[in-house]
Amino acid sequence: MIKIPNNNEHKPSYQEKIWHVVSMIPKGKVATYGQVAELAGLPQMARAVGRTLSKLPKDTELPWFRVINAKGKISFPVDSEAYLRQKDLLAEEDITLLNGKVNLKSHQWIP
DNA sequence: TCCTTGACGGAGA
């Protein structure tokens, strides 16, 4: 039988792995891009996580806002709408910013 | 195919 030069997926599977990991981050906790990449089995690909999240539909159910950078900061310009949106969504889970940073010590998700 | 761009991270200075 003729083999279709591709799988039925039109998108790279790594995105699905990332979606899965992000969906597991519990409410009230956060994970870093690098952490998500590692848990997804994609070490050294933190940027792929950011790329994937940037393509999510506006009405996604994925808790993308629980993903922040390794410094505990939100990876958007502080004067952007996106920054405020993420900050508010986190605040709803009692994750507040101190000096622009989340206290990873107490809020980082440890699987 | 080559070059640039990132919702990144870590090591130095």
Place this chain on the structure above:
DNA sequence: ATCTCCGCCAAGG
């Protein structure tokens, strides 16, 4: 704590 520089690598021009 802040700033640079460099490694990583998929996507899009």
